[in-house]
Amino acid sequence: MDFALSEEQELLAQSLRRFLEEDCPVTRVRELVADEPGSDGGVWKALCELGIAGLLVPEEHGGSGLGMLDAAIAAESLAWGVCPGPFLASAVMAPIALAEAGTPEQQKRLLPALATGSLRIAVAATELVSKRGEAGVEVRDGRLHGTTLLVLDAFGADLFLVPTDGGAGLALVEAGAAGLVQTGLPTVDRTRGFAELVFDGVAVSEWVGAEGGAAAATRRMLDAGRVVLAADALGASERALELAVAYALQRKQFDRVIGSFQAVKHLCAEMAAELEPARSLVWYAAHAFDHEPDEASLMAAHAKALLSEVGPFVVRTATEVHGGIGFTDEQNLHYWFKRVGVDRQLLGAPEVLHEEAARLQGLVD
Amino acid sequence: MDLTYGPRYESFRDELRAFLAEHAERAPRGGVGVSAGAAGEALRQWQALLIEHGYAARTIPKEYGGYGAEPDILERVIIDEELNAAGVSRGVGGQGPEMLVPTLLEHGSEEQKQRHIGPTVRGEEVWCQGYSEPGSGSDLASVQTRAVEDGSDFLITGQKIWTSTADVSDMMFGLIRTEPEAKKHAGLSYVLIPMDTPGIDVRPLVTMTGQAEFNEVFFNDARVPQANVVGKRGEGWAIANTTLRHERNMLASSAVLDGTLRSLITLMGEERVNGERPLDSPVLRDRLMSLQSRVTALKYHQLRMLTAQLQGRPPGVAGLVTKLAGCEVSHQLNGLGIDALGELGTLYDDSKHLRAGGRWQSQHMFTLGLIIGGGTAQIQKNIISERGLGMPREPKPAKA
Ligand SMILES: Cc1cc2nc3c(=O)[nH]c(=O)nc-3n(C[C@H](O)[C@H](O)[C@H](O)COP(=O)(O)OP(=O)(O)OC[C@H]3O[C@@H](n4cnc5c(N)ncnc54)[C@H](O)[C@@H]3O)c2cc1C
Numbered sequence: 001m002d003f004a005l006s007e008e009q010e011l012l013a014q015s016l017r018r019f020l021e022e023d024c025p026v027t028r029v030r031e032l033v034a035d036e037p038g039s040d041g042g043v044w045k046a047l048c049e050l051g052i053a054g055l056l057v058p059e060e061h062g063g064s065g066l067g068m069l070d071a072a073i074a075a076e077s078l079a080w081g082v083c084p085g086p087f088l089a090s091a092v093m094a095p096i097a098l099a100e101a102g103t104p105e106q107q108k109r110l111l112p113a114l115a116t117g118s119l120r121i122a123v124a125a126t127e128l129v130s131k132r133g134e135a136g137v138e139v140r141d142g143r144l145h146g147t148t149l150l151v152l153d154a155f156g157a158d159l160f161l162v163p164t165d166g167g168a169g170l171a172l173v174e175a176g177a178a179g180l181v182q183t184g185l186p187t188v189d190r191t192r193g194f195a196e197l198v199f200d201g202v203a204v205s206e207w208v209g210a211e212g213g214a215a216a217a218t219r220r221m222l223d224a225g226r227v228v229l230a231a232d233a234l235g236a237s238e239r240a241l242e243l244a245v246a247y248a249l250q251r252k253q254f255d256r257v258i259g260s261f262q263a264v265k266h267l268c269a270e271m272a273a274e275l276e277p278a279r280s281l282v283w284y285a286a287h288a289f290d291h292e293p294d295e296a297s298l299m300a301a302h303a304k305a306l307l308s309e310v311g312p313f314v315v316r317t318a319t320e321v322h323g324g325i326g327f328t329d330e331q332n333l334h335y336w337f338k339r340v341g342v343d344r345q346l347l348g349a350p351e352v353l354h355e356e357a358a359r360l361q362g363l364v365d
Numbered sequence: 366m367d368l369t370y371g372p373r374y375e376s377f378r379d380e381l382r383a384f385l386a387e388h389a390e391r392a393p394r395g396g397v398g399v400s401a402g403a404a405g406e407a408l409r410q411w412q413a414l415l416i417e418h419g420y421a422a423r424t425i426p427k428e429y430g431g432y433g434a435e436p437d438i439l440e441r442v443i444i445d446e447e448l449n450a451a452g453v454s455r456g457v458g459g460q461g462p463e464m465l466v467p468t469l470l471e472h473g474s475e476e477q478k479q480r481h482i483g484p485t486v487r488g489e490e491v492w493c494q495g496y497s498e499p500g501s502g503s504d505l506a507s508v509q510t511r512a513v514e515d516g517s518d519f520l521i522t523g524q525k526i527w528t529s530t531a532d533v534s535d536m537m538f539g540l541i542r543t544e545p546e547a548k549k550h551a552g553l554s555y556v557l558i559p560m561d562t563p564g565i566d567v568r569p570l571v572t573m574t575g576q577a578e579f580n581e582v583f584f585n586d587a588r589v590p591q592a593n594v595v596g597k598r599g600e601g602w603a604i605a606n607t608t609l610r611h612e613r614n615m616l617a618s619s620a621v622l623d624g625t626l627r628s629l630i631t632l633m634g635e636e637r638v639n640g641e642r643p644l645d646s647p648v649l650r651d652r653l654m655s656l657q658s659r660v661t662a663l664k665y666h667q668l669r670m671l672t673a674q675l676q677g678r679p680p681g682v683a684g685l686v687t688k689l690a691g692c693e694v695s696h697q698l699n700g701l702g703i704d705a706l707g708e709l710g711t712l713y714d715d716s717k718h719l720r721a722g723g724r725w726q727s728q729h730m731f732t733l734g735l736i737i738g739g740g741t742a743q744i745q746k747n748i749i750s751e752r753g754l755g756m757p758r759e760p761k762p763a764k765a
Pocket of ligand 1: 497502529579734735737739743
């Protein structure tokens with residue numbers, strides 16, 4: 001009976017951070033994503049060799065069969081290193097959708113490829129949460145029509161997992177299929193590659209779950225995405241706090257380190273006081289995803305909402321602690337600032353999530 | 366992580382529910398209370414029943430008057446959840462059971478444990494905390510109230526202030542300067558003082574809520590046996606800090622936050638403003654849900670800290686933030702209660718149209734007191750940054 005990370009989970013966090021520190025520090029991230037957002041060089045491949053892509057894939061399909069808490073720990077560590085790579089879509093949302101609704105044959109064929117990283121699946125989830133104008137994808141005569149914005153982890157994707165008709169169906173579509181136009185959408189966060197997809201009578205290569213009968217799987221996929229985005233914001237802001245404290249202990253003004261000024265110390269204390277309870281909620285939301293089905297959606301919404309409030313507070317405060325240099329391009333602190341800024345908006349900002357939380361509890365119709 | 370409620374816990378919960386079905390009707394309502402005054406008798410009876418069944422003083426050893434169970438996080442969560450859900454009191458609380466008892470268990474002599482823990486957890490002995498003085502608040506180690514030796518006794522002289530419940534207490538645990546020659550921190554002892562000692566004078570102080578919530582306590586050659594020192598003479602500072610750690614957890618108890626949140630949700634569903642429930646306002650609803658995410662985070666944060674404590678693992682900076690974060694959320698919950706009531710939220714005393722006895726206003730003020738008491742928010746931030754994040758202390762100003 002305990003509410004703590006296991007030794008294995010702590011090791012996972014440590015080894016991932018060590019790997020990122022040595023093989024992919026922010027200076028390298030900067031080079032990798034300079035030309036194209038989300039471009040990860042060989043980093044994702046190396047992470048796959050460490051088993052990161054297969055964390056949630058069952059052992060019988062070549063993964064490690066671990067749970068959402070393990071995925072959250074990994075996401076936190078990856079964001080700690082502002083690491084590019086399709087962890088959210090390819091290693092979390094797609095495997096969850098396949099596990100929930102895929103046929104045994106699909107699972108056998110697709111999951112091992114996801115686990116080794118030889119297959120990348122991007123996820124088009126934006127319209128599940130916020131629809132722009134005519135956006136949304138519908139099925140007519142067995143083919144896909146419409147538009148979807150901000151497809152997650154689109155860079156380098158082999159397949160797109162596309163919710164149709166508001167999430168009732170989940171279609172898999174091949175990148176480069178006839179009638180499909182993919183346009184990269186740069187965001188402030190260059191560590192992730194987003195795209196717009198326009199469908200003009202695109203053939204579905206296969207359905208995940210029954211055509212029109214995948215709503216429950218879509219819901220699980222959305223909850224999983226929210227938990228992992230909350231963990232991402234946690235890891236990125238945790239690193240921003242570490243960087244702020246380290247800088248404050250080294251930078252001198254008025255003949256003393258700025259970390260001895262109470263105004264600076266209190267900013268750091270406020271960041272820690274916001275982050276630590278939020279971490280406890282991320283753990284619980286991840287735990288609930290696997291073990292408390294009645295609470296899973298509510299906790300995913302609350303965790304994502306809270307980290308979307310706490311994360312931005314921490315990264316802007318950490319920037320202030322750095323003074324002018326924190327505002328420069330060269331210092332690289334902005335990679336964490338931007339990662340958290342994008343985390344906040346994806347799959348629902350606090351206002352959207354609070355509304356959903358109220359509805360889930362029957363507090364409002 | 367393992368929070369599975371196995372069959373053992375399900376039957377624990379079932380037993381507790383059966384207990385409540387039988388007894389809840391006659392139980393005092395809500396929260397934890399101090400067992401003083403006329404209301405005290407009902408609370409003491411309820412507490413006796415709770416202890417007998419293991420729903421209070423659960424992990425206090427039997428020989429000291431507790432129930433004697435092994436610490437278990439889920440049992441504790443279940444007890445809090447079920448008593449809260451039934452709206453009944455969780456028993457006797459306050460500075461005695463929640464601060465002194467854990468301190469005595471850690472540092473007290475066998476005789477002190479035998480003599481005080483039982484009566485304290487049963488609510489027969491009510492305690493107050495005598496730390497702050499007019500000249501010593503945040504800078505607590507500067508306290509001046511002093512004890513001089515007189516045979517095997519001490520004679521205590523000086524003044525304490527802001528002493529909660531001193532007017533109804535049987536005993537005080539106080540921080541007293543017993544070694545005038547020693548340096549600031551090393552000159553203090555942690556002394557147990559009977560409040561009926563001749564030479565002690567208690568004067569209630571009315572707070573902003575309109576109630577006399579704390580007191581001034583004057584000492585004039587009050588005679589107390591030296592045997593009443595907990596630990597060794599001169600160790601008072603370290604022992605007082607043990608107590609403060611427990612106070613900080615008590616002030617930000619997640620069971621209290623949870624209870625306030627429930628009342629707030631009820632209020633926002635029952636009131637009608639312009640024919641609509643406060644819950645129908647998207648703005649108020651957004652604030653409510655934001656606070657719910659924070660209350661939920663603190664609930665699991667408490668579980669995480671309990672786990673660290675049971676496993677003997679240092680909690681790090683995470684263990685230092687509870688008071689700061691919890692008291693702030695508590696204050697904001699009560700503020701939202703007032704806003705949900707709008708203009709009627711201002712009513713107080715025995716006003717017509719008053720809601721819930723004016724609790725939203727009085728608790729909004731009282732929780733501001735909690736932000737100050739037990740180490741102010743600013744002192745908490747000093748502690749978090751220095752002990753938690755390894756940042757340097759403020760340099761001392763050069764002596765003029
Ligand atoms: C409701 C309530 C109940 C209480 N109950 C008890 C009780 O039962 N027993 C008891 O002994 N005491 C009790 N207290 C007293 C409480 O512990 C003190 O009020 C508190 O520690 C602050 O001390 P002070 O009032 O002297 O304020 P001060 O220490 O004078 O502080 C005034 C302001 O200065 C700031 N400040 C002071 N030093 C620093 C610093 N180093 N860095 C930054 N800011 C600083 C403070 O944060 C505060 O904002 C209670 C207080 C309240 C409000």
